[in-house]
Amino acid sequence: xxxxxxxxxxxxxxxxxxxxxxxxxxxxxxxxxxxxxxxxxxxxxxxxxxxxxxxxxxxxxxxxxxxxxxxxxxxxxxxxxxxxxxxxxxxxxxxxxxxxxxxxxxxxxxxxxxxxxxxxxxxxxxxxxxxxxxxxxxxxxxxxxxxxxxxxxxxxxxxxxxxxxxxxxxxxxxxxxxxxxxxxxxxxxxxxxxxxxxxxxxxxxxxxxxxxxxxxxxxxxxxxxxxxxxxxxxxxxxxxxxxxxxxxxxxxxxxxxxxxxxxxxxxxxxxxxxxxx
Numbered sequence: 001x002x003x004x005x006x007x008x009x010x011x012x013x014x015x016x017x018x019x020x021x022x023x024x025x026x027x028x029x030x031x032x033x034x035x036x037x038x039x040x041x042x043x044x045x046x047x048x049x050x051x052x053x054x055x056x057x058x059x060x061x062x063x064x065x066x067x068x069x070x071x072x073x074x075x076x077x078x079x080x081x082x083x084x085x086x087x088x089x090x091x092x093x094x095x096x097x098x099x100x101x102x103x104x105x106x107x108x109x110x111x112x113x114x115x116x117x118x119x120x121x122x123x124x125x126x127x128x129x130x131x132x133x134x135x136x137x138x139x140x141x142x143x144x145x146x147x148x149x150x151x152x153x154x155x156x157x158x159x160x161x162x163x164x165x166x167x168x169x170x171x172x173x174x175x176x177x178x179x180x181x182x183x184x185x186x187x188x189x190x191x192x193x194x195x196x197x198x199x200x201x202x203x204x205x206x207x208x209x210x211x212x213x214x215x216x217x218x219x220x221x222x223x224x225x226x227x228x229x230x231x232x233x234x235x236x237x238x239x240x241x242x243x244x245x246x247x248x249x250x251x252x253x254x255x256x257x258x259x260x261x262x263x264x265x266x267x268x269x270x271x272x273x274x275x276x277x
Contacts, residue, residue, distance in 0.1 A: 002274055003040060003272065004091060006091065007248075009248040009266055011218055012042045012043055013046045014042040015048060016048065019048065019050050019053070020049075021053035027074075034073035044078070044081060044084060046084050046088050046091070047068075048097070050067065051067040054067045056069075060113060063106055063113050064108040066098060067107075068084065068085055070109070074214065076212075079110040080128070082125065083219055083220065083221040083267075086116065086123040086221070089107060089116040090267040100117070100118040104116055111152075112128060122267070125262065125263050127153070127222070127263050128153040129259075129261055130151070133149055136183075137179065139176060139177040139178075140170060140171065141171065143162065146160070149182055149187075152225050155183050156189070156223055157178060157188070158226050158230045159189065159190065176189050176210055186213070188211050188223050192207045192230075202242070203231055203240065204242070206244075207223065218246060218247045218248030218249075219248040219249060219251065224253055224265075227244055232255060239255050250265065
């Protein structure tokens with residue numbers, strides 16, 4: 001089985017080309033591929049399959065030729081991955097499976113159609129409009145952090161830090177506790193530290209994330225989108241850009257004058273090879 005390895009701001013993926021949907025992908029296979037000691041290693045698997053050949057995407061085939069079948073590293077299936085979709089687009093382009101025109105390249109996901117605009121060094125994707133729908137909390141050891149529940153095609157809880165709590169000191173080796181009544185299917189939890197006040201068209205924050213099904217990752221694209229949406233709301237802004245710095249690099253979230261939400265950042269292919277099984 002051939003594979004490609006790629007990452008977006010350190011959020012890394014095993015990419016499997018399966019245009020006709022013939023690969024018998026299972027949770028066990030995904031988990032073994034993502035194992036960092038016994039497998040290739042990754043935060044998840046991106047299966048590249050034609051929309052018409054996948055039962056969950058056949059209805060979107062008229063809008064997007066390719067479907068991003070995304071799996072978390074523990075073998076669970078996720079609705080969407082903001083870094084993953086940029087890496088997915090990079091793979092399509094580098095392997096001449098698609099071209100990006102002026103209107104962008106559409107990609108089908110379980111969260112709907114995402115459209116990617118390709119720049120010289122980064123890829124910008126029009127994302128699902130964030131829905132800030134509830135207040136909730138996350139508990140990490142003895143500390144409980146208030147947060148905002150945000151749906152961006154998958155569930156997030158964006159938590160600010162107490163005074164005196166350092167972002168870099170948080171122990172995210174274990175999953176924070178959360179309210180299962182609010183998040184019955186689990187949740188990605190972001191912890192945010194304001195680096196610069198969000199007072200104008202631009203702002204800057206730092207974040208770390210514990211991802212549902214993967215643990216702490218170096219970056220989370222949909223998490224950055226959720227954080228950007230909360231930061232703009234808290235600043236009383238309806239449009240603007242937020243630079244979100246994560247351990248793996250910077251992502252930029254923009255809400256433009258036309259109401260579109262964009263996520264921009266790097267997407268890099270680093271290796272390819274063959275799995276021996």
